[in-house]
Amino acid sequence: MTHDIDLMQHADGELVLDATDPETQAKIEAIHHIGELVRGTSELAADAVPEAKFTGMWREIDKLLDNEAVSAARSKELALPEPERAPTATEKRGWLSRWFDRYRGYIITGAVSAGVVATIALVVRQGGTDPATMNGSGPIDVRPVSLRSPVEVESLDTPNGQGTVLNLEDEDGHTTVIWVSPEDSVDGI
């Protein structure tokens, strides 16, 4: 006697059987009949969905793909290797470079306006009588300087405070200014 599970495999083309007797044939027809009903019902259910639903679906897909394309482009930009650059004057110098590497937190390298740099240069040059530019041995000579190139400004995380490093190229050559502000020791600020 042929088991119905074998009969089903035969009906599905998964097994070859001698299925010539009428009873077996009728069962195979019943199996196919169920398939027809399931197929037909599912297709009718699909046709019953209003086209507007699919129109809305496409709009949503289109929008999502646009968003995906934008974020993919952004990721690609972020993944690009930084362009190679010539070593800075700071990197060329030994101890300063090592100190830099040790405490470097993040770098905000950028061009600062010549006016700002000139102000900083005024501070570090000796001379003048402004109390703000006095050192222990007398007034610092403060004179304006002209810059050859934009200033590199970098921020540093130091053990007890925050620092700023400015690399200037003026008519006297290269100057590095390291400005460290001690951390505020008052809790809660």
Next chain:
Amino acid sequence: MNKAGNRASETHEPVDDRELVDKARKGDRDAFRILFERYHRRAYALAFGVLRHQDDALDVVQDAFIKAHKYLDKFEGNSSFYTWLYRIVMNLAIDHLRKNRRVKPVELDETKLEEGGEGDAFMPRILGGNPGRALVDKEIRSRIDRALDELSENHRAVLIMRELEGLSYEEMAKAMGCSKGTIMSRLFHARRNMQKRLIDLIDNPSPELVAELAAGTSSSSERS
């Protein structure tokens, strides 16, 4: 033919899916839209067949097209675009079932059905001579819908894969991550349960249905 299929042929869009896929890969969104137009209803029928919930099925279809677009480069063209798409739809539908698994009382009913043994599992009886004609009858359709709703999710998924897409037992086993024997068993019980749930319709059809079916035997099927 479904609505989408009609529309595609009417507008003389390129018939070759492969060509559309190539264009879509190069960023041609309209080409991808044509693929969507061609297959969204078919993909929906598959998702709905498995999930039996309109909104869930629509979500799965939407996700499937987004995924298909994302991985278009991985489509090697060894099979048709739709074959590739339905695998995505099927995987998403099965994932959806796994994530939203609900305990259904029908599992107990199936145990009862199994008590009858396998020898007399399939009854050599069918509903009239024309299934297409039978589907015109609202009562039959609602009974079939109910019978499908009451199948366990695994049984229904296998039945839909087999009847809608004609997948082999091996392909279904791969899709569902189980053995070929399990697939065979699920399919067997799914069909048997469907037949048992519809048998009183078959044995005792209403006079209207008898008349409907009698009219249908002399005409050709309304469905392709």
